[in-house]
Amino acid sequence: MQQKVTDSVERPSADAGAPVALHGSTATRRRRSFTVRKGLAILAFLAPAIVFVTVFIYYPMISGSQMAFRNWNLTNLTDTSWVGLKNFEAIFADPVFYTVLWNTVVWVFGSIIPQFVIGFAIALWLRRRFRFRGLYQALIFFPWAISGFLIGILFRWMFNSEFGVINDLLSKVGLIDTPIPWLADPGSAMVAVTIANVWYGVTFFAIMILAALQSVPEELFEAGSLDGAGKARMLFQITIPYIRVTLGLTVLLRVIWIFNFPDIIWAMTGGGPANQTHIMTTWMIKTTQRGDYGQASAIGLIVVAILIVFSAFYLLAMREKKEVNS
Amino acid sequence: MINRETMPSRIIRIVFLALWLVITVFPLYWIVITSLKTPGAIFSYPLTYWPEVFSLENYVGLFEKAQFGTYIGNSLLVATVAASVATLISMLSAYVLARFEFRSKGAIMMAFLVTQMIPAFIALGPLYLMMVELNLVDTKFGLMLIYIAVCIPFCTIMLRGFFANVPDALEEAAMIDGCSRIGALFKVIVPVMKPGIVAAFIFNFVNCWNELFLSVTLMNREENKTIPTALNGFISSFNIDWGSMSAAAVLTIIPTMILFAFASRYIVQGLTAGAVKG
Numbered sequence: 001m002q003q004k005v006t007d008s009v010e011r012p013s014a015d016a017g018a019p020v021a022l023h024g025s026t027a028t029r030r031r032r033s034f035t036v037r038k039g040l041a042i043l044a045f046l047a048p049a050i051v052f053v054t055v056f057i058y059y060p061m062i063s064g065s066q067m068a069f070r071n072w073n074l075t076n077l078t079d080t081s082w083v084g085l086k087n088f089e090a091i092f093a094d095p096v097f098y099t100v101l102w103n104t105v106v107w108v109f110g111s112i113i114p115q116f117v118i119g120f121a122i123a124l125w126l127r128r129r130f131r132f133r134g135l136y137q138a139l140i141f142f143p144w145a146i147s148g149f150l151i152g153i154l155f156r157w158m159f160n161s162e163f164g165v166i167n168d169l170l171s172k173v174g175l176i177d178t179p180i181p182w183l184a185d186p187g188s189a190m191v192a193v194t195i196a197n198v199w200y201g202v203t204f205f206a207i208m209i210l211a212a213l214q215s216v217p218e219e220l221f222e223a224g225s226l227d228g229a230g231k232a233r234m235l236f237q238i239t240i241p242y243i244r245v246t247l248g249l250t251v252l253l254r255v256i257w258i259f260n261f262p263d264i265i266w267a268m269t270g271g272g273p274a275n276q277t278h279i280m281t282t283w284m285i286k287t288t289q290r291g292d293y294g295q296a297s298a299i300g301l302i303v304v305a306i307l308i309v310f311s312a313f314y315l316l317a318m319r320e321k322k323e324v325n326s
Numbered sequence: 327m328i329n330r331e332t333m334p335s336r337i338i339r340i341v342f343l344a345l346w347l348v349i350t351v352f353p354l355y356w357i358v359i360t361s362l363k364t365p366g367a368i369f370s371y372p373l374t375y376w377p378e379v380f381s382l383e384n385y386v387g388l389f390e391k392a393q394f395g396t397y398i399g400n401s402l403l404v405a406t407v408a409a410s411v412a413t414l415i416s417m418l419s420a421y422v423l424a425r426f427e428f429r430s431k432g433a434i435m436m437a438f439l440v441t442q443m444i445p446a447f448i449a450l451g452p453l454y455l456m457m458v459e460l461n462l463v464d465t466k467f468g469l470m471l472i473y474i475a476v477c478i479p480f481c482t483i484m485l486r487g488f489f490a491n492v493p494d495a496l497e498e499a500a501m502i503d504g505c506s507r508i509g510a511l512f513k514v515i516v517p518v519m520k521p522g523i524v525a526a527f528i529f530n531f532v533n534c535w536n537e538l539f540l541s542v543t544l545m546n547r548e549e550n551k552t553i554p555t556a557l558n559g560f561i562s563s564f565n566i567d568w569g570s571m572s573a574a575a576v577l578t579i580i581p582t583m584i585l586f587a588f589a590s591r592y593i594v595q596g597l598t599a600g601a602v603k604g
Contacts (some may be wrong), residue, residue, distance in 0.1 A: 041507055042422050046434065049419035049478050056475030057441050060449035060456060067451065122346060125339045128331070136343065138587065140350045145586035146579050147536030149554055153561065153575055154353045157360065157568055165356050168373045199349065207594055253443075260445045263538060267561060284447050285539060293451035300448030307443070 068298040074291030087298035096275050104279040106190060108258050111197040119205025127213050144203050152267025155196035159183055183269050186276040193265050193277050208250045212243040248318045256307055361572035368569050384573035393548060401535055401552040408470045409530035412477035420485035421511055438479035450543050457544055464546045472540055477530040488522035525592030528585045535582060553578050
């Protein structure tokens with residue numbers, strides 16, 4: 001910038017798309033002196049981030065993926081030969097896999113639907129100003145500050161069958177006569193962990209949906225009320241269509257996230273009783289801890305495959321809906 | 327439109343919001359109350375919702391019977407170092423990604439985004455092996471390195487959004503005045519972005535402070551354990567001592583709650599900017 005490289009106005013190189021016409025010769029001169037130095041600067045600034053992410057995230061992930069096709073067990077490291085799809089065959093032959101798969105579906109949709117509905121309602125109600133709204137938001141957003149693992153511990157204690165506060169409250173209200181062994185009973189354990197997750201996740205949806213709602217221009221509502229549209233109609237015909245894409249993407253990201261979210265279950269049940277609360281990721285971590293890296297990696301790849309296929313269909317469905325609407 | 331509200335819908339709104347507030351705050355209330363009961367009172371009928379005697383016995387026990395002080399120290403050290411380094415590195419990469427156009431930019435952003443979506447647990451085993459090979463397994467330094475890497479992608483994405491809001495003219499003016507680019511970054515931009523950077527640091531810090539599965543996999547020795555690792559040990563035993571457990575939970579939660587209270591506005595901004603603008 002300080003040094004003059006050239007004064008002549010040259011045509012910009014093909015890869016630069018800056019509006020030359022606007023800035024004239026200054027822009028061109030700057031660009032030329034930039035190219036080399038700019039390249040070096042970009043490299044220097046990006047290098048640390050790229051090195052860390054490559055070495056500690058991508059390398060282990062790729063090396064983990066290839067283990068899925070090997071006999072890779074910490075208990076027997078002498079034979080790490082390639083075994084093709086043997087690890088996958090073993091998983092598909094294991095009845096536990098189908099239980100875990102079903103549990104994952106229940107976990108994901110059982111969590112996300114109530115989270116979305118409650119979060120949406122809260123966001124709608126929070127859009128209106130009221131006294132102490134700031135304080136209210138701060139209070140209901142606090143679960144956010146807590147890790148999933150600790151949420152799990154909190155709820156494990158509250159769901160305790162003997163001294164848990166949930167059984168105590170339920171019997172006080174008269175809903176139950178005898179305490180429910182929430183986490184020990186295969187039938188209720190999944191309900192309990194899902195309740196904990198719903199409690200945890202509503203905040204996220206409330207925040208995201210509130211932000212999306214606030215992005216809807218007021219004029220739309222004014223036009224709507226001039227047309228005499230009722231409240232429900234305005235919600236479904238103005239608000240929701242306007243934020244549809246944001247909502248859709250938020251839900252998709254959340255599905256992926258909850259699919260990969262083992263912390264609450266890990267703390268509450270560790271996957272038990274009798275695998276009834278294992279989801280794919282908790283099962284995978286347990287397998288890793290057993291030392292069977294080959295099998296664990298195969299589970300991981302199955303998760304990736306499921307998520308890619310699901311996302312593809314989801315995005316396709318979102319696009320098609322849009323075309324139908326317009 | 328927003329200002330007209332019928333009486334019934336107003337009542338519904340207030341009732342639901344109040345109900346949700348109670349549901350949200352109750353678990354925290356309950357863990358705090360539990361931690362302040364005497365061990366005898368925790369396991370006795372009927373349950374008391376307001377203890378007759380408040381006692382710090384559970385807290386004292388944490389430090390006397392378990393090495394909770396060590397765990398807190400480890401968590402503080404690892405989280406502070408990792409979050410600082412990660413924030414610094416992310417500032418550099420976010421700056422470049424916000425300011426320059428270059429060919430591989432899209433690919434790099436994508437590579438960062440993807441790390442947020444794939445199950446990271448697939449890397450757990452290989453990371454362990456790698457740390458064994460590097461002689462860094464079961465060391466705080468090794469854990470820090472991994473935490474830095476884990477923090478960078480999201481932190482970069484978040485900071486990039488903040489950088490984009492700072493006008494170019496600011497550093498251009500500084501550079502015309504003879505500042506180098508990196509000088510301009512640290513002398514002109516960083517002060518303007520301070521709240522965003524603090525928020526990014528807090529976000530990283532809380533994530534490292536809470537991280538469980540990596541540290542459980544990598545850390546073994548008692549003197550190296552972070553708080554979540556230690557708590558994981560507590561819950562694996564058959565008889566959980568819920569008194570010290572809840573005291574430990576309270577001590578873990580309170581610092582993060584205080585930090586989040588400061589930063590939540592910016593974290594929300596960062597998150598929603600990414601989602602709303604795409």
